[in-house]
Amino acid sequence: MTMRKHFTGFAVSALALAVSAQALAGTVTTDGADIVINTKSGLEVATTDKQFSFKLGGKLQWDANQFDGLRAAAEDDTFDSTFNTYIRRAELSLEGVAYKNWGYGFTLQHDGSDDDGTEFTDAYLTYAGLDVVEFTIGRFGGEYGLENTTSSSWITGIERPFMYDYLNGDEDTRFGVAAKHEGDNYGVMAMVANYETEYNDGDDRNDESFGYTMRANFAPYMNGTDVIHLGANYHINNPDDDRARVRTRLGLRSDGDDRLTFTDTRVTDKDSEWVLEAGAQFGGLRAQAEIFSRSISGETAGGADADVDVDGYYAQVGYMFGGVRGYKPGVGKWDKPTEAGAIEIFARYEDSTIDGDVASVSSNIIGGVTAASTSDDFDTSAFVLGVNYFPTKAVRMSLNYVDYEVSNINTNATVGGNSVEDDGQAIVGRLQYVF
Numbered sequence: 001m002t003m004r005k006h007f008t009g010f011a012v013s014a015l016a017l018a019v020s021a022q023a024l025a026g027t028v029t030t031d032g033a034d035i036v037i038n039t040k041s042g043l044e045v046a047t048t049d050k051q052f053s054f055k056l057g058g059k060l061q062w063d064a065n066q067f068d069g070l071r072a073a074a075e076d077d078t079f080d081s082t083f084n085t086y087i088r089r090a091e092l093s094l095e096g097v098a099y100k101n102w103g104y105g106f107t108l109q110h111d112g113s114d115d116d117g118t119e120f121t122d123a124y125l126t127y128a129g130l131d132v133v134e135f136t137i138g139r140f141g142g143e144y145g146l147e148n149t150t151s152s153s154w155i156t157g158i159e160r161p162f163m164y165d166y167l168n169g170d171e172d173t174r175f176g177v178a179a180k181h182e183g184d185n186y187g188v189m190a191m192v193a194n195y196e197t198e199y200n201d202g203d204d205r206n207d208e209s210f211g212y213t214m215r216a217n218f219a220p221y222m223n224g225t226d227v228i229h230l231g232a233n234y235h236i237n238n239p240d241d242d243r244a245r246v247r248t249r250l251g252l253r254s255d256g257d258d259r260l261t262f263t264d265t266r267v268t269d270k271d272s273e274w275v276l277e278a279g280a281q282f283g284g285l286r287a288q289a290e291i292f293s294r295s296i297s298g299e300t301a302g303g304a305d306a307d308v309d310v311d312g313y314y315a316q317v318g319y320m321f322g323g324v325r326g327y328k329p330g331v332g333k334w335d336k337p338t339e340a341g342a343i344e345i346f347a348r349y350e351d352s353t354i355d356g357d358v359a360s361v362s363s364n365i366i367g368g369v370t371a372a373s374t375s376d377d378f379d380t381s382a383f384v385l386g387v388n389y390f391p392t393k394a395v396r397m398s399l400n401y402v403d404y405e406v407s408n409i410n411t412n413a414t415v416g417g418n419s420v421e422d423d424g425q426a427i428v429g430r431l432q433y434v435f
Contacts, residue, residue: 069424
């Protein structure tokens with residue numbers, strides 16, 4: 001039997017089984033190994049010899065938020081209360097295994113806060129035929145940082161800490177190759193990839209800008225669901241005179257997807273960063289923190305020095321009633337709650353400082369807002385309170401309160417006839433369904 005015939009026969013038999021399971025009629029046979037269908041989470045079909053499998057899954061995240069202050073500077077009524085409802089993510093994914101050692105995955109995603117709309121965010125192949133290392137090639141999300149490696153379905157807050165806005169290593173690849181080794185309580189990953197570019201002259205370039213990423217995670221203590229987690233990350237770009245902007249949404253997405261831009265290095269010759277991560281869970285109590293530093297070296301289009309340093313951290317603590325978070329030690333990330341009906345409360349504080357050369361400071365931070373002094377640092381901070389409810393293993397309901405502030409904003413100016421504000425609040429809600 002040829003490889004094509006074997007794989008085609010499996011796929012046809014699996015599809016027939018899926019259809020017959022819904023129709024409750026007919027008989028399905030296969031000329032290969034027996035097939036098992038699992039519908040607890042999406043639709044998963046696999047042979048009993050583990051040679052072939054595929055799983056159909058997806059998610060829907062519908063958000064509603066109300067925010068004001070600086071984050072609303074680009075709205076029609078500047079700095080006033082703004083209300084948005086939109087689809088944050090809508091995904092369909094297909095992943096599986098062929099001939100035991102070859103894996104594949106595709107994800108089609110619609111991002112309601114992104115002008116790019118719907119696209120394939122993942123399209124990759126994996127090879128696990130070697131005992132010590134697994135390879136991934138294609139377009140995929142790299143593992144970088146504790147909260148960023150955790151799935152968007154199971155992160156603590158509705159949005160990840162805004163420190164990730166300031167980083168490059170957490171971006172999805174356009175095309176990359178990663179090598180990873182996992183142990184019972186640790187993982188090591190190295191990756192080279194190219195990413196979306198902000199090149200001054202558009203995307204028509206002879207060369208692509210590459211980045212190199214490394215991550216190591218280790219759980220020195222594990223006892224059931226109790227765990228202590230440590231991790232370190234490093235990322236360096238090969239900018240090739242690319243553009244580097246330091247900007248953030250302050251953890252507040254909207255259908256306009258506006259961001260605050262603090263610095264702009266138009267001709268970048270060096271861009272590197274690191275992240276340290278730590279987390280612990282004992283029973284329902286869970287705490288974690290991450291710190292980072294990024295260094296950008298380059299010039300403006302006119303040749304003036306435009307170096308920028310960004311440093312910051314976040315720390316959060318939470319407690320889950322009626323369950324605990326799952327943890328995947330080889331990947332080094334949190335997972336969904338172990339029990340349906342769990343309720344989780346948390347608090348997070350985050351703070352970052354942007355120190356840039358005078359020539360790098362943006363003349364338009366957001367909606368016409370400017371810096372009070374181009375020679376001073378920017379400090380961005382936020383306090384987040386939240387509650388998550390998991391009525392079933394597929395449904396999540398979340399509510400977050402965000403209080404944020406930015407220093408070095410020219411509050412003596414006016415925009416749209418209103419006095420400039422340097423802080424604000426937000427209420428964000430999410431309804432999520434995952435299958």
